[in-house]
Each structure stands twice: as C-alpha cells, then as structure tokens.
Amino acid sequence: MKTKELFIIIYNIVVVLSVMYATQPLQPLLAKEFEVSIVKSSQFTAVIMLFLAIAPIIYGYILERVNAKRVLLTASLILAVTNTFLSFSTSYEMFLTIRTIEAIVIPAILTASMSILANIDKVNVKLNMSIYVASTVFGGLVGRVFSGYIATYFSWQMVFLSLSFASLIGLFLITRLNYDAQAHLTKATIKDISQILKDKRFFVIYLLMFSIFFVFAGVLNILPFRLKELDPSTSESQIGLLYLGYGVGIVVSLFIHKIIKFFDKEMKTILFGIIIFLISTALYIVENPLIIFLNVFLFCLGMFTVHTVSTRMANSLKESQKSLTSGMYLSFYYIGGTVGSIIPPMFYQLYGWNNTIYLCMFLLCVIFIFVYTNRKIFKAYN
Known part of the structure; x- marks a missing residue:
C-alpha cells in the first residue's frame, strides 16, 4: 500500500466532507444572520447533496475520461477560493450561490479520490474502499464538531476561512501525489x-x-x-x-x-x-x-x-x-x-x-x- 498517496487522498476527503457539513450546526446562526427561514438555511447543505445525486450522470456525459490528479488540483483551488468568499457573504443569495459552486466541484473531488484509491493498490481495493467510507464519515464528523466550536469561540466567518486554509494545504499535498492515471466515467443511458x-x-x-x-x-x-x-x-x-x-x-x-x-x-x-x-x-x-x-x-x-x-x-x-x-x-x-x-x-x-x-x-x-x-x-x- 502506498502510504503517502493514501494519506493525501484521505486528508482531501476529510476536508471536502468538512466543507459539505460545516453549515449544519450553524444553520440557526446563519438563519438569524441572513434573516431567513429554517427551510432556506437547510438549503446550504441540500444543494451539495443534490449535485452529489446528479453528478455521476452529468459528469459521465461531459467527460468520458479525466486526469484524476488535475481534477483534485483544480477543485481544491476552487474550494479554497469559495470558502474565502463565503466568509465575506453579506446575504443569503450570495452565500447560497457560492455553496452552489462548491456543490459542482465536490462530486468531482470525491469521484477522482475514489478512482485513485481503487487504483493505487490493486491488491487491497476492498480495504481502500472501506477506508474511503470511513474517511467520508470522519470528515462529516470533523466538519460539524469543529465548525460549531470555531463559530462559538471566534465567528462563523472563521469557520470558512479555516476550511479555505485546509484546502490550500490539500492543494500543496496533491502536488506531491505520485499518480497520473485517468478516471473513467460512466455514461448512464x-x-x-x-x-x-x-x-x-x-x-x-x-x-x-x-x-x-x-x-x-x-x-x-x-x-x-x-x-x-x-x-x-x-x-x-x-x-x-x-x-x-x-x-x-x-x-x-x-x-x-x-x-x-x-x-x-x-x-x-x-x-x-x-x-x-x-x-x-x-x-x-x-x-x-x-x-x-x-x-x-x-x-x-x-x-x-x-x-x-x-x-x-x-x-x-x-x-x-x-x-x-x-x-x-x-x-x-x-x-x-x-x-x-x-x-x-x-x-x-x-x-x-x-x-x-x-x-x-x-x-x-x-x-x-x-x-x-x-x-x-x-x-x-x-
């Protein structure tokens, strides 16, 4: 098993899931901040789930093959930028628009990460898939717990600035990733x-x-x-x-x-x-x-x-x-x-x-x- 590659992929999965679920404990606070209803504040998480649902079909038609490492580099850079902009959001519409951009790139990161895990060690594919699932769960846990902590003792803006910093670290680690194969996407008819x-x-x-x-x-x-x-x-x-x-x-x-x-x-x-x-x-x-x-x-x-x-x-x-x-x-x-x-x-x-x-x-x-x-x-x- 390539330990370095495995660590880099796990780190990025944890960051991505943290980004996805960071808004959940903050929903009452964000609802008050932007003066919106419970339903509207719930859309900050729902929009990402929607794209995770439709991305496997859409991406299969747009891209048949894609360089997995390049996807991780591009998407991690976009996450770093979008989370920085989230911290400066002044309205519900602005916040939701930026979350929608994140919703577009998050499925791409997870698809590329899964492809790399399935190919870096052909002998331990099942183990790597279990590690993938565990990483997504751990990322959801970290995102929820730490966003609540940071929002209480600092501010909700600091939650997204810290996630932006974490994405930049991920970006640096991906440049050290020794992997250059392509991920094959499925066209669903x-x-x-x-x-x-x-x-x-x-x-x-x-x-x-x-x-x-x-x-x-x-x-x-x-x-x-x-x-x-x-x-x-x-x-x-x-x-x-x-x-x-x-x-x-x-x-x-x-x-x-x-x-x-x-x-x-x-x-x-x-x-x-x-x-x-x-x-x-x-x-x-x-x-x-x-x-x-x-x-x-x-x-x-x-x-x-x-x-x-x-x-x-x-x-x-x-x-x-x-x-x-x-x-x-x-x-x-x-x-x-x-x-x-x-x-x-x-x-x-x-x-x-x-x-x-x-x-x-x-x-x-x-x-x-x-x-x-x-x-x-x-x-x-x-």
Missing part, C-alpha cells in the same frame, strides 16, 4: 437504468437508502433548531458536539464484516439496522437534551449499519456494470438526502417537532415492511 431497476433487488435497495437517508438528513438538519427550541442558550459549540455520535459510522464501516457474521446474513443485518434506526428516531420525542445527545449515537448506529451493508450488496449483486449500479445507489442515496433536507424542515416549521418525528417514523415503518416482505429475493438472506 435510460435503457441501462431501466434494466437495472427491473431487477427488483436493486429497486428494494435503492428505495431503502432513499428512505433511510431522507430521515437521517432531515432529522440532523433540524436538530440544531430543536435544541435551540428546548434551550435558547445552546451554543453552536454544543450543537457541534451533538454530532459526535456520527463517529459510530467509522466503527461500523471498518467492522461491518464482523457485524454481518454476528447476524449470519446481510438482510438480517439490514432489518436489525432499520429497527435500531426506527427506535432511535422515536426517542427524539424526549425533551431532555442529554438523552437527545446520547440518542444520536444509536441513530447513527442504525443508519450506518443499513448504509454499509446496502453498499456492499449493491456492488455485489451484478458482476457487470458495477460503476453504474454503485453510481445509481449514490444517486438514490443523495436524492433522499436532498429531499430530506427540504421536506422535514418545512414540516417542522408548519406542524412542529413531534409531528415531524411521527412522519419519519411512519416512513421507516413502511420501508421496513417493504424490505421484510421482499427479503427472500436476496440470496444473502436464504
């Missing part, structure tokens, strides 16, 4: 997509992850507002600490083979994950901030168990077209996150916290029944 969806196993997994990430993104997007509702004195630093439970995803992604071995079958593991996710979603009804904090760990355990096992299954059900099936998986996943970043905040604003949780619980009950009734079409279960 309507015929290819419809053929994959005709396989009911893929349809079940894609719909499952749409629903799971809808609830996950929705709840975590409005949780900062809920904490402020319970205790208006809650600081951004305290909100950031709420996301420490996200670290459970790192453990799950690295030890998923042992979790599956414990349950014996993949589908049994997924059903267990949905139950844990449903129980933890119901626990958000409790009004104690400490219980809410602890519940995030359980919430993330359920979500990442389902996500990690589903990813493995989506990539192993079909020998051919692996890049397309995994790309479609990510598209459904992030479309769920995009819609989840918009609908639950709207519901919360109109009908309150408890009714929003009931909505999420209802969706999870429906998807559990759907997956359970279709469990036997998966060989991994039988």
Whole structure:
C-alpha cells in the first residue's frame, strides 16, 4: 500500500466532507444572520447533496475520461477560493450561490479520490474502499464538531476561512501525489437504468437508502433548531458536539464484516439496522437534551449499519456494470438526502417537532415492511 498517496487522498476527503457539513450546526446562526427561514438555511447543505445525486450522470456525459490528479488540483483551488468568499457573504443569495459552486466541484473531488484509491493498490481495493467510507464519515464528523466550536469561540466567518486554509494545504499535498492515471466515467443511458431497476433487488435497495437517508438528513438538519427550541442558550459549540455520535459510522464501516457474521446474513443485518434506526428516531420525542445527545449515537448506529451493508450488496449483486449500479445507489442515496433536507424542515416549521418525528417514523415503518416482505429475493438472506 502506498502510504503517502493514501494519506493525501484521505486528508482531501476529510476536508471536502468538512466543507459539505460545516453549515449544519450553524444553520440557526446563519438563519438569524441572513434573516431567513429554517427551510432556506437547510438549503446550504441540500444543494451539495443534490449535485452529489446528479453528478455521476452529468459528469459521465461531459467527460468520458479525466486526469484524476488535475481534477483534485483544480477543485481544491476552487474550494479554497469559495470558502474565502463565503466568509465575506453579506446575504443569503450570495452565500447560497457560492455553496452552489462548491456543490459542482465536490462530486468531482470525491469521484477522482475514489478512482485513485481503487487504483493505487490493486491488491487491497476492498480495504481502500472501506477506508474511503470511513474517511467520508470522519470528515462529516470533523466538519460539524469543529465548525460549531470555531463559530462559538471566534465567528462563523472563521469557520470558512479555516476550511479555505485546509484546502490550500490539500492543494500543496496533491502536488506531491505520485499518480497520473485517468478516471473513467460512466455514461448512464435510460435503457441501462431501466434494466437495472427491473431487477427488483436493486429497486428494494435503492428505495431503502432513499428512505433511510431522507430521515437521517432531515432529522440532523433540524436538530440544531430543536435544541435551540428546548434551550435558547445552546451554543453552536454544543450543537457541534451533538454530532459526535456520527463517529459510530467509522466503527461500523471498518467492522461491518464482523457485524454481518454476528447476524449470519446481510438482510438480517439490514432489518436489525432499520429497527435500531426506527427506535432511535422515536426517542427524539424526549425533551431532555442529554438523552437527545446520547440518542444520536444509536441513530447513527442504525443508519450506518443499513448504509454499509446496502453498499456492499449493491456492488455485489451484478458482476457487470458495477460503476453504474454503485453510481445509481449514490444517486438514490443523495436524492433522499436532498429531499430530506427540504421536506422535514418545512414540516417542522408548519406542524412542529413531534409531528415531524411521527412522519419519519411512519416512513421507516413502511420501508421496513417493504424490505421484510421482499427479503427472500436476496440470496444473502436464504
């Protein structure tokens, strides 16, 4: 394994995911700063998820081949510039426009990073992919926790200036990257997509992850507002600490083979994950901030168990077209996150916290029944 290359890619993935999720604990603060609603402030994260959903298809048509190192260099430079401009934003429109530019380059960085990880060490591809997942989770954790801390003790502007500095370090490291191969992007045709969806196993997994990430993104997007509702004195630093439970995803992604071995079958593991996710979603009804904090760990355990096992299954059900099936998986996943970043905040604003949780619980009950009734079409279960 090329340790130097691995470190450089991991560092840049962590920076990119930090950029993506840095706005989440700051949403109440940014909503107040720009005098906008909960729904509008949630769009700072939703816009990036939207582009992560559609990028695998769009980029495949624009570019069939692209130099992965050059993509990382260009995109990291753009991130450094955009985050600097974010810190000087004076309006909601300006902030959202700059976040949209970031949303365009972030999928390119992640696609190039995944391509490099898959090719720098052909022997340890599966291990490298597990490291990729763990890196994205760690980046989401770092972005949320440190943005809350920096905003509380310095300012929200310093959050984006520090991310700009981190991107510049990444830019320097990429110049030291010993890799010059090209990443091959997939062109998805309507015929290819419809053929994959005709396989009911893929349809079940894609719909499952749409629903799971809808609830996950929705709840975590409005949780900062809920904490402020319970205790208006809650600081951004305290909100950031709420996301420490996200670290459970790192453990799950690295030890998923042992979790599956414990349950014996993949589908049994997924059903267990949905139950844990449903129980933890119901626990958000409790009004104690400490219980809410602890519940995030359980919430993330359920979500990442389902996500990690589903990813493995989506990539192993079909020998051919692996890049397309995994790309479609990510598209459904992030479309769920995009819609989840918009609908639950709207519901919360109109009908309150408890009714929003009931909505999420209802969706999870429906998807559990759907997956359970279709469990036997998966060989991994039988």
